[in-house]
Amino acid sequence: MVAVLIVDDHKHLVESLLSCVPWEEAGVTGVHGAYSGGEALETLRSKNIGILVTDIRMPGMSGLELIERARADRPELHCILLTGHAEFEYARRAIELQTFRYLMKPVRTNELVETVRLLTASSRAPAAEAAAAEPAAPEPPAELPAEPAEAKDYRRKTVEAVHEFVRERLGADVTLTAIAERVHLHPVYLSKLYKETTGTKLSDYILNARIDKAKELLLRSPMKIYEISEAVGYRSTQHFITEFKKIVGMTPKAYQSLHR
Template identity: 35%
Template sequence: MYKLLIAEDVKTVRETLVRSIPWQELGVTVVGAVQNGEEALIRLEDEEPDLLLTDIGMPKMNGLELIELAQARKPDIRCIILSGLNEFEHARQAIKLQVLDYVLKPIDPGEIEKVVARAIRTLSKEREERRELDQAGQVSKDKLPHLSEMLLPGELTGNLKKKKLVEQAIQYMKEQYTRRELSLSDVAAAVGLSEKYMNLLVKDVTGATINHLIIGLRMEEAARLLKNPMNRIYEICERIGYTDQDHFRESFKKQYGLTPTEYRNQHL
């Protein structure tokens, strides 16, 4: 059985979701139906659900904020948005957060059932992929040659087949990280795995998500380019795949503790 957590602030909608859908027939157990994001995070820690069905417009914490925090704590959770806010910006943010589906209110139990069934098929496929890889057996904790130059936390673990897949993913990222549109889906497609499993596999082996590794590669290249005073900061920003200088500045400071200008002044 797969575990589902529901976050919806409207009581009647919440109760309808719990009662009107044949969860057991779908192979799903509802482990909680809460009214806001803060309660959902508590349940997330206690129940470790496989699926999160959440409204966007909730008090205390909106659905997108909840999804971002939930994915940080449980990278393999699958998320579905339920909302009456039919706005492009929300849909765009949902895609950025790798949300599995986006369902509009008023709720249609039949549509919810179809969406969850698709999610279950995706989860089943990912579990099967993981089982197949785990069957290769455990080997020694040798570092991958392509990872040795990257500043990754912890020691590499896992079996040989997993390590080879992660090595392929990181080699692809090293070749493509300057592309502005580079995303998890591109890396997963290059290796031939589903997005969620690819991200989970990389995190298992390296301790970091694919997004964090891409940012790390970009920041390392930015640091190298900043040491040459002939390279202007806005040019560096563009060369490493950023369109927004403020976003670049924030990412760089988070990695190095200094703004690009401060870093440059220290290394001239």
């Protein structure tokens, strides 16, 4: 059984999430609401809450402060931040607190459901089911469960969507902000997810994608160097030549002459 606690100082938002989200689809068996950090802490002490969904900006106690205090007593608590404020410091602190997800307001119902569903899938079995006969001798603590298949699939699909977007828009806007908007994630969270999933930086993928496309155009098109530079997203031809030489080991012109 997994219960969710929704926290926001705007009562109508809490009531909307409590009543309008199809929680059963996310594997949630109980959902509670609170309108302040203090009230949320009281609920966390009295209820068996598995997932905390909180606004980041609230009077008195912010969502980050709430998570920090809640995690002091309940380190296993899963946390999701809801916010309309995309400042870097908020996201950085959320990552330090190991927040599972950082969702921007107005939150999409399907996105919230999917996020919670991934968490419920990774939660341990209910205590009632886990309580078997006590072993005769003490056993070492069980290892943490492996990342659920749903979470791995979500990461894979996110990375695929990022790669598709980058390939489609090499000559246009492939900034981190633009990519994050495409996959509906905060830029800082996206960078972290991408690095953890692929083992490489997103910026390195973008650079290599540009160079690979440039190679293709150098060999298969009649475009001039400055036109290729623009086609793969460089405003400065000289910058393009410098980056190309750094990656390939020769200038675009030399590469073209060698391989044509």
